Amino acid sequence: MKAIGxxxxxxxxxxxxxxxxxxxxxxxxxxxxxxxxxxxxxxxGGLGYVxxxxxxxxxxxxxxxxxxxxxxxxxxxxxxxxxxMGIYADPVLYNWFVGEYPKHCKQKLDxxxxxxxxxxxxxxxYELVGELxxxxxxxxxxxxxxxxxxxxx
Numbered sequence: 846m847k848a849i850g851x852x853x854x855x856x857x858x859x860x861x862x863x864x865x866x867x868x869x870x871x872x873x874x875x876x877x878x879x880x881x882x883x884x885x886x887x888x889x890g891g892l893g894y895v896x897x898x899x900x901x902x903x904x905x906x907x908x909x910x911x912x913x914x915x916x917x918x919x920x921x922x923x924x925x926x927x928x929x930m931g932i933y934a935d936p937v938l939y940n941w942f943v944g945e946y947p948k949h950c951k952q953k954l955d956x957x958x959x960x961x962x963x964x965x966x967x968x969x970x971y972e973l974v975g976e977l978x979x980x981x982x983x984x985x986x987x988x989x990x991x992x993x994x995x996x997x998x
Contacts, residue, residue: 853885854891864920867966871918871925871974878975882917882983893917896983906994909957915986916978926953927974931981934960942977948970948975 849859860868866882875894883894888911898904917928922933933938946954949970955962963969965971981989 851887852893852992853913854893857888860920865964865988867963867969868918868920868925871927871969874975875916875973875978878978880979880982882985883986886912888914889916890910894978896987900983901987909923913990915983915985916980921962925966925969927961927963929961930959931986931989932977934986934993935981938977938980941980942945942973945973945976947968971992974980 850856857869857872872885872892879885879894882896882900884897886893886895888895889908893912893914894916895914897912901913903909903913905913914928915930918927919926920980934940943954943956948969949972952963952965952968955964
């Protein structure tokens with residue numbers, strides 16, 4: 846399901862009624878805990894939290910015109926999805942998140958490489974997402990990204 850809107854505000858105000866409150870609350874938690882150097886914006890047509898070109902001019906290696914993605918949220922058909930490249934890139938951070946998840950949420954963890962699907966909107970672990978967002982700085986993300994994902998010349 847593609848986000849409706851070309852700005853953060855448009856995405857946040859065009860959500861289906863049943864998604865608006867939990868999606869906006871998740872966005873607010875992410876913003877409150879977003880380390881310096883990241884900013885909200887449009888990333889691949891959706892709501893993302895990125896390292897802007899002003900900090901990382903090279904942008905994303907797959908599409909340099911895009912800022913370096915770090916996290917994002919999307920309203921999908923059956924879930925609200927939360928994307929976090931840090932848990933994809935850092936096994937220690939991934940293991941921390943997987944271990945903490947049951948302490949914050951009753952639903953079974955539904956996770957892909959960097960995607961956590963929240964199928965029950967009344968059981969989103971907002972506090973845990975906030976903690977996760979604080980665990981990697983923009984500079985740490987840039988270092989991990991360059992070491993693991995950016996093509997070597």
